[in-house]
Amino acid sequence: MGYTTHVFAWSAGDIGEKAADYFYPISIIDKEEILDKCREIGIDGICSIASDLAAVTVNYVANKLGLTGNSIESTEKSTNKHLMRIAFEENGDPSPKSFLIDENTDIDTLGITFPAIVKPTDRSGSRGIYKVYNAEEAKEAYKGAREQSLEKKVLLEEFAEGDEYSVEYVSYKGKHHFLAVTKKFTTGAPNFIETGHLEPAPISAELTEKIKKVVEHALDTLEIKNGASHSEIKIDDEGNIKIIEIGGRMGGDCIGSDLVMYSTGYDFVRMVIQIACGEEPDFTPVCEPFAVESVFIFNQEDLEKFNYIQEHEPERIVRIADMDLDLMGSTTDSSNRAGCYVIKHRD
Numbered sequence: 068m069g070y071t072t073h074v075f076a077w078s079a080g081d082i083g084e085k086a087a088d089y090f091y092p093i094s095i096i097d098k099e100e101i102l103d104k105c106r107e108i109g110i111d112g113i114c115s116i117a118s119d120l121a122a123v124t125v126n127y128v129a130n131k132l133g134l135t136g137n138s139i140e141s142t143e144k145s146t147n148k149h150l151m152r153i154a155f156e157e158n159g160d161p162s163p164k165s166f167l168i169d170e171n172t173d174i175d176t177l178g179i180t181f182p183a184i185v186k187p188t189d190r191s192g193s194r195g196i197y198k199v200y201n202a203e204e205a206k207e208a209y210k211g212a213r214e215q216s217l218e219k220k221v222l223l224e225e226f227a228e229g230d231e232y233s234v235e236y237v238s239y240k241g242k243h244h245f246l247a248v249t250k251k252f253t254t255g256a257p258n259f260i261e262t263g264h265l266e267p268a269p270i271s272a273e274l275t276e277k278i279k280k281v282v283e284h285a286l287d288t289l290e291i292k293n294g295a296s297h298s299e300i301k302i303d304d305e306g307n308i309k310i311i312e313i314g315g316r317m318g319g320d321c322i323g324s325d326l327v328m329y330s331t332g333y334d335f336v337r338m339v340i341q342i343a344c345g346e347e348p349d350f351t352p353v354c355e356p357f358a359v360e361s362v363f364i365f366n367q368e369d370l371e372k373f374n375y376i377q378e379h380e381p382e383r384i385v386r387i388a389d390m391d392l393d394l395m396g397s398t399t400d401s402s403n404r405a406g407c408y409v410i411k412h413r414d
Contacts, residue, residue, distance in 0.1 A: 068340060073108055075101050075124075098124040102131055110134070112343030114294065116336070117319035119146045119191045120217075126315075135345045137315055141290035145315040148222055149188045151289065155310060158288040161281065162310040163225035168209060174202040174223065182256075184224045185209060187216035191314065193400045198226065198256035227311065229303035232268055233318050234282045235327050237338050239348055241292040243283050246327050246335065248275055249318065251299075254365075260401055261320055265360040265412060266330040274306065281308050291315045295323060295339050320401065321361040321388055325409050329359040329385060357411060359385060364406030365398050373408060385409040 074087035077094055084090045093100050095118065105113065105128050112135065113128050115121035123146055129136030137145070144150045152165040166177050167188070185208035187195045195215030197208035205223055212221040231251040237244050250268035253259045270278075282298045297318035299311040317323025317335065327335040332352035341348050364370050370392065376383055388407040395405040 068337065070111070070340070070344075073105075073110065075104075095121045095124055098127045102128050105132060112340065112345065114339050114343040115316055116339070117297070117314075117317045117323055119189075119314050119316065122146055122314070122316050129343075135293050135343055137291055137293055141292070141315065145289045145291060145313060147189055147218075148186070148312055149220065151312060152222070152224075154288050155285065158284075160285045160288050160310055161308055163227045165222050165224045168205075168221055168223045170206075170209065172223075174205050177223070179223060179225060182226045184222075184226050185212050186222055186224070187212050188220040188222055189217050190215050191319075193253075193260045194402070195400075196259055198259070227301040227303075227309040229301040229307075229309070231311075232270075232278070232300050232302065233264070233322065234278055234298040234300060235318060235322065235335070236282065236286065236296045236298070237335065237342070237348055238286065238292055238294060238296060239342050243286055243296075244348070244350075245279050245283075246331055246333060248278060249322055249326065260398060260404070261363065262365065263360055263362045264318075264320055264322055264326060265358070266322070266326040267358060274302070277306070278302075278308060281310070282313075285310055285313055289313055289315070294342050295335065297322070320363075321386070321407060321409050325386060325388075326359050326361060329354065329409075330356055332356045358414075359409060360412045361388070361407060361409050363404045364390075364392075364395070364408075365404060366395055370395070370406070373406070376408075376410060383410045383413065385411060 071088045073089045074083045075091050075093045078092035101124055113125050115125050126136040126142040144154050149167050155162040182198055182200050185197045185199055185205055195212040199205045199208050209221050213219050233249045235246040247266050248268040250265040252263045253261050295317040296315055298313040301309045323335050332354050334353045338348035386409040390406040392405050394403050398404050
């Protein structure tokens, strides 16, 4: 695209360090230091791919330098799950009943139906999420969720029944462009760590339109006007939709970087960079669309499945995204799974 890249992160030997034209070992939460450096560089745009934590700094810098981004108020609502729930309730968006709790909360008086979910207000990647079946379990889960929370705050929420999906959008100057619905597969309770994603999701055109209406209304509620968004929803057997959360950034797990492009033909990453630099997103197809899925390796059985595909169906493999087999059997959240690969979906 002709841009010089300046990358900020902890120094950890990751791909961003090696691919960047310039790398700065500055934490993504050090927004003032990053702002000073960006002002010195004279940047054209700033963005992240799939980090809620980075979105705070991205939009802070964009606002300070007069670049394209989302407002600080929008950023607060889309990165803090408590503020998000309040906004959804005030604006009539369907989402689970939610309570901010602490160690002194009398959970029995809240009127919440179990099972329920306990989670931090400000983390992603399945960190600190617990499914609980009574007040005592909720009190115990509170400790683990609080430990993971950056602001040390925790939510107790109604458990939404149904199948899990995410919805991928790109927005420019307040106009929302639908890209895809993604089917999500998880480990289930207690931690709901993603095991894979399928795109496009095998759902009807009628349900897709219903999803689009709900999500676009919620994007307006959160005032997400520029860049990518990743909306996580659940749909029950009656077709009722509940919004679990929405991030003003791409979906991780190769959704934004790979699945959207292969399943739609649109270069999602390119569009995010264009918008960050104040340009209209380019919807010119870059490939012929096909169904695709990301698959994660947790254990020996998963590895054997990958090895079989690699040996007998290598033409299905689109990308081997990450492998660290030393982590097998020790997965606690989305950050420490043992591997990930992207393949063409077979019906």
